[in-house]
Amino acid sequence: MSGHLRIRWTIVPSTAPQPLINCNRCGGLKPYRCSGRFRVNANGKRIDAWLIYRCVDCDNSWNFGILERCSRRDIEPARLAALESNDPVLAYRHAFDVIALRRQVGRVEEFPDVAVRKEVLEGTRESAAVLELRLGLEMSTSLRLDRLLSGELSISRSRLQALEEKRLLSVDPEGAKALRKPARQGTTVRIDLVGEDDRQAIISAAGG
Structure with missing residues (x-):
């Protein structure tokens, strides 16, 4: 992987x-x-x-x-x-x-409700160890990045924070409390899933 x-x-x-x-x-x-x-x-x-x-x-x-x-x-x-x-x-x-x-x-x-269209750009579910999400916005939204990720990946916001603290999750461009800020055009989120028991479930939810 x-x-x-x-x-x-x-x-x-x-x-x-x-x-x-x-x-x-x-x-x-x-x-x-x-x-x-x-x-x-x-x-x-x-x-x-x-x-x-x-x-x-x-x-x-x-x-x-x-x-x-x-x-x-x-x-x-x-x-x-x-x-x-x-x-x-x-x-x-x-x-x-x-x-x-x-x-x-x-x-x-402003309202945080959104629809998310998902498209695989590169890689396969079976070989994936790192999930990379590239965000594009048709219009600006007030929805926080951690709420977006939690809702779409079906994992808690506390777990997202824990992954970030372990440096298994990163947001590019970086910034203070990036997860707590609204999702932005051009943001890339990387999550290292090596060793995560629910890796396949997260990847499937992500659209892989």
Whole structure:
């Protein structure tokens, strides 16, 4: 058992962030969810566009600004067509732009639920002694790395910490308390499984 098993995990957040907004109908701070629909307004040669959000309780609307007084000639025709047709891919991309959301409303609630697509890049289950997981994110997530690994590999977070303390688990790029930070694009996790009784179960759960 001298080989590496390299697997790519593509992490897809399941629930879009929800801005917290003072709802004038409910009379308090409420989470708003993305409707998946755009509003586009043309005033002469100027275009305004918003992504429409709805209060989770009363369905009151709030508009997340995408374009403001933008010249039509500065907008790619394909992008304008996507806005006007409520393209779901474009809506998804803007809905997960938590930085832009915070810039407009300040407070945003994020959710840790994700789906993980797994693809073997190199190696085989039978010969693997070291499991190498390469993370790719379609969008940013607040899910901590240790929670991701624990859920997908079916091992406890305390065991992950113990493996790290024994230098049987490493995270690249390294950083203080890397396991406790959100999963990030480009992160590589290596776990030395030599001597682990449940090596095959961990590898199978990893996608090998």
